[in-house]
Amino acid sequence: MTYFLTADGGTESLRARVYDLSGVCLGSAAVAYETKFSAGARAEQDPEDWWQAFITAARQAIETARVDPSAVEAITLATTSCTVVALDREGRALRPAIIWMDVRASAEAEAVLATRDGALISNGGARGPVSAEWMIPKALWIARNEPEVFENAFTICEYQDFMTLRLTGERAASLNNVTLRWHYQTDRGGWPSTLVEALGLDALLEKWPQRIVPPGGVIANLSAKAAGELGLSTGVKVVQGGADALIGMIGLGVAHPGQLALITGSSHLQFGVTESAVHAPGIWGTYRDCVYPNRYIVEGGQTSTGSIIAWLGRLMNGTMDFDEMNRKAAALEPGCDGLLVQDHFQGNRTPYTDPLSRGAIVGLTLAHEPHHIFRAIMEGIGFGTRAILDAMATAGYRGTEITVGGGAGASDLWLQIHADTAGLPVCVPASRDAPSVGSAVLAAHGAGHFATIDDGIAAMVRPGKRIEPRTREMALYADIYQQYLALYPALKSVRGQEGRSI
Incomplete structure (x- = not known):
């Protein structure tokens, strides 16, 4: 028998799983680690915690x-x-890791965008935004604020690359990460040299791992030290993965043009597969070879989705029964008796790229109850997804079906609302552990069991349920959607005064 070990290194914990060649998970374990938060929207972790957790x-x-x-x-x-x-020559961290949600580098993100460099074409057609979360703004922040760390760093890389170094001794980056968030472009000369030079950050090019390995490529075998710590042999291959949401596309079976992955949780991420480049305001990407060879990924995102449901739960002092709320909300007609929600509770990522936009509940009456608001939130999130799909369609990408991973897959009502508001079928695979399943597919491909990632998906990703859009509800939502679109410009003129958020 052949088995594959995967790890999903998340924000709060790392979960390891063991899969067989048919894609069945045989064993799983999770270990939590600490995140330290501080003023200025800072969030840091100790890389040694990741390794020990693994x-x-x-x-x-x-x-x-x-x-x-x-x-x-x-x-x-x-x-x-x-x-x-940031690591020294021995691979030891020179400072705590600046994790993805840390947005201290907001000024540096503005500086990156101000270069108007051609490497930014994937960010709204070079119109932005550039996020403080991304690699170059964070590296620039270190160079500006901790110059001794930047100068002494032999390697500046990501969580993924740190783990690769510990497993194999190799300094290698994932093609997935570098195309997604480092502005590396396989069809435009590779590294963003002119961009980092414009920022006075030329030294960063030498500090990045120079070996780039695509998802599914073999990096190396386990080092003797790592094998001993894990209780495995040095014959084990370490196969490249990448960003959890993008590797999740593989685990969802989203691989062909027209397919779209909807990764759900506190926020929504939309990733579509195309055969050609698409660059336009209101969408991110496309990223060539980011997941699959010779294919492009187009990206959208909603900042607040599941987190709005959680917000409603907090307002109800923890008394919200999710099953009961779903049952009552499902009995309502589309439109929730006149309620309409704008889902921008933490700003809008796409298609407006407006961090100052805010959420709204419009049409409240004394007759409305919590389940009306519950469903209206779901509908507003569905409309937000539809607005992103429309922006993608205007740019040249048209989705033919949506495959859902994450928390929304647990609610039949939410899935149906997504199908009805988008007018597209919604699929949910048998396993919603998409990043881990995707990692297992890549491991099997890298080990030589499948000639392509597509072949691995066919063998290891098991289908689940499919929800079709309903004709009557689609027609009702078409009218309500136009009202939703009218909310953003109307509310923009009356938004409250507050500082810039990211």
Whole structure:
């Protein structure tokens, strides 16, 4: 028997899983680690915690799976993206990692955008935004505010690359991460040299790992030291993964033009597959070779989605029964008796790229109850997704179906609302652990069991349910959607005064 070890390195914990060649998860274990928050929207982690979490979780997952460790053939990881680490020559962290949600580098993000460099074409057709979360703004912040750290750093890389270094001793970056958030472009000369030079950051080019490995490519075998810590053999291949949401596309089986992955949780991410480049205001991307060879990924995103449902739960002092709320909300007609929600509770990522936009509940009466608001929130989020799909369509990408991963897959009502508001079928695979399944597919491909990632998907990603849009509801939502679109310009003129947010 052949088995594959995966790790999903998230914001709060790392979960290791063991899969067989058919895509079945045989064992799983998670280990939490600490995030330290401080003023200025700062969030940091100790990279050593990631490594220790992986060792512990991996050993526990293999034990739970009851497999012979000698039968583990390959390892692939999916981790948070834009989690930046600075390392010395021995691979030791010079400072805590600046994790993805840390936005201290807002001024540096503005400086990156102000260059108007051609490498920014993937950011709204070079009109932005550039996020303080991304690699170059964070590296620029270190150079400006901690020059001794920047100068002494032999390697500046990401969570993914730190783990690769510990596993193999190799300084290698994932093509997935560098195309997604480092402005590397396989069809435009590679590294963003003129961009970093314009920022006075030329030295960064030498500090980045120079070896770039695509998802599914073999980086190296386990080093003797790593093998000993994990209880595995040095014959185990370490196969490249990438950013958790993008590797999740593979785990959802989203690989062909027209397919769109909807990654749900506190926020929504939309990733579509295209055969050609698409660059336009209101969308991010496209990123060539980011996940699949010779294919492009187009990106959209909603900042607040599941987090708005959580907000409603807090307002109800923890008394919200999710099952009951779904049941009552499902009995309502589209439009929730005149309620309309703008889903910009933490600003708008796409298609307006307006961090100062805010949420709104419009049409409230004394007759409305919590389940009306609950459904209206879901509908507003569905309309927000539809607005992103429309922006993509205007730019030249048209989705034919939506495949959902994450928390929204647990609510049949939410899935149906997404289908009805978008006018597209919604699919949910049998497993919603998309980053881990995607990592298992890559591990099997890198180990030589499948000639292509597509072949691995066909063998290891099992189908689940499919929800079709309903004709009557689609027609009702078409009218309400126009009212939703009218909210943004109307509310923009009356928004409250507050400082800039990211």
